[in-house]
Amino acid sequence: MNLTNLSLQLTGYDIAAAKKELEEYNKHITEDYEGYIEEKKTEILKFHLKNNLFYSTLVQDKPQNWEDLPVLTKRDLQQPLLNRLSKGFSAKNIHIHKTSGSSGHPFIFAKDKFAHALTWASISDLYKLNNLDLNSSYEARFYGIPNHGLPHYKERLKDLLSNRYRFSIFNTTSENFDQFITRFQSKKFGHLNGYTSVLVLFAKYLGEKKLILKDLCPSLTHCIVTAEMLFKEDLELLKKQFGVQILNEYGSSETGILAFGPAENALKIDSRLQYVEILDEQNKPVPKGTSGKIVVTSLFNNAHPFIRYEIGDLGTLDFVNNQLVLTKLEGRTGDFALLPDGKKIPALSFYYVTKEIIKDTANVKEFVIVQNQPDTFTIDYVAGIAFSNAEIEKIKRAIGVHLGGNIQININKKSSLDRSNRGKLKQFRRAF
Structure with a gap:
């Protein structure tokens, strides 16, 4: 026990x-x-x-x-x-x-x-x-954690009692991921447990560095x-x-x-x-x-x-x-794009289409889609290299074909994406 x-x-x-x-x-x-x-x-x-x-x-x-x-x-x-x-x-x-x-x-x-x-x-x-x-x-826990104060130390104590170490997922910079790698090299972790989107980001970083986590931490x-x-x-x-x-x-x-x-x-x-x-x-x-x-x-x-x-x-x-x-x-259940003509498009199918288009265009680490108005969408993405104008136009044309005419699409490169206070990433959101 x-x-x-x-x-x-x-x-x-x-x-x-x-x-x-x-x-x-x-x-x-x-x-x-x-x-x-x-x-x-x-x-x-x-x-x-x-x-x-x-x-x-x-x-x-x-x-x-x-x-x-x-x-x-x-x-x-x-x-x-x-x-x-x-x-x-x-x-x-x-x-x-x-x-x-x-x-x-x-x-x-x-x-x-x-x-x-x-x-x-x-x-x-x-x-x-x-x-x-x-x-x-021994669990490598990829969850949110308060940054400081008593709440921070309470979570650390809970993790200690539960035979786990928590990796803060609010900082997804290469410097922070390098610290993750160092800890995996020095501790005998048995398994990882955490939010999918951050584990995927960490896996992409390992791929860029040509590293396999099991090689760094054989106990996994x-x-x-x-x-x-x-x-x-x-x-x-x-x-x-x-x-x-x-x-x-x-x-x-x-x-x-x-x-x-x-x-x-x-x-x-x-x-x-x-x-x-x-x-x-x-x-x-x-x-x-x-x-x-x-x-x-x-x-x-x-x-x-x-x-x-x-x-x-x-x-x-x-x-x-x-x-x-x-x-x-x-x-x-409530995730769907509601278009000007009244058509509903399930958010997941919309997300799949966008993911396929972006995958062919640049080395994107992650992205989110916000529907601002029935005819206006914003795509915020994180990538090492920004989309060229030609690539942006290609994405807009492809999504326009999927959604229909007269749709405005704004595409913005970000250094990171906003997560909930627990660290979850909502991939699609309707803002109206």
Whole structure:
């Protein structure tokens, strides 16, 4: 048990009991997946209808079936936490956390202590299934961190207790990346874990220097990308420059890990703790293999209801070898370009087109797209060499063909791109 697990155990989060329970869930779900899911859905629904005034008021009349239940949105939860807690729960016996706010609708939420312990036990188990032991593997953590003051030292202490070292991702200069390389040469890191966009930037820098991270740090075995989209060409880059297996983690602070596994495969859903649905715009289930809104039910959080909770992403589920898998993740539900003629273009497809055009034009490290008005887009990019006028015109013409006529496109070279206060990079944003 690492120091984080020991600390959790001593403060009322029974990790040992959670691990035993998780083993039982594994057996049950292996023997009877459908029976397990229906049993746990029924149990958590009955609990919150009986013990949670916020949820029972929202549901009102007892539903005839699961699909009649309301779909919870982040806006529904933007009210004082005490209004949303179940009977018997208070600040003394819950884990309080807040969302990152990347969706634009941040809020505070809670888990009961055993549900939080189950989340930790599940994370450890998922990693072990992929030959990664968090108790022994020293983590190179590529996340945001406050620059100074008490918040900075609190994060450093948490990292020390959790057997990890945090690389600040707000400074992506070559000088800072050189310091990263030096630390990898001097420490026995077991795995990397961090935001996709910064890991890709670091991999590009290693490529420019003709370096393989595994050669610099032979103890490395894995890299885990999280929190942002992973594109196929970026996966190939990470595999080449890091020299280790790439794992992809998808989840949220509210629910924990939803899907996990080797990045080149469909990600396995952690159905032991969550029930995941894909719904259309009318909140109706779609057939397996069809894209829609990802909606999650936390099966063991008694303190706070997350029942049919719209997480804010689009994706596709399917069954492969009797295992529910996430075959495709397609970005945020609200991410689309809205053109003057009323046409909607999914942001991810727009981003793909732009990425392909730019890739053929210059050595671009990263870029973001902002739609300022229905007929005006701005592309900010970071590159060693600025686009020539001819290259800018080529990009504008190609995107104009994709979006239609009378579209104004502004293209600006930047030394760096603005990230959230947690270090995430939003690749497309509509500013109106």
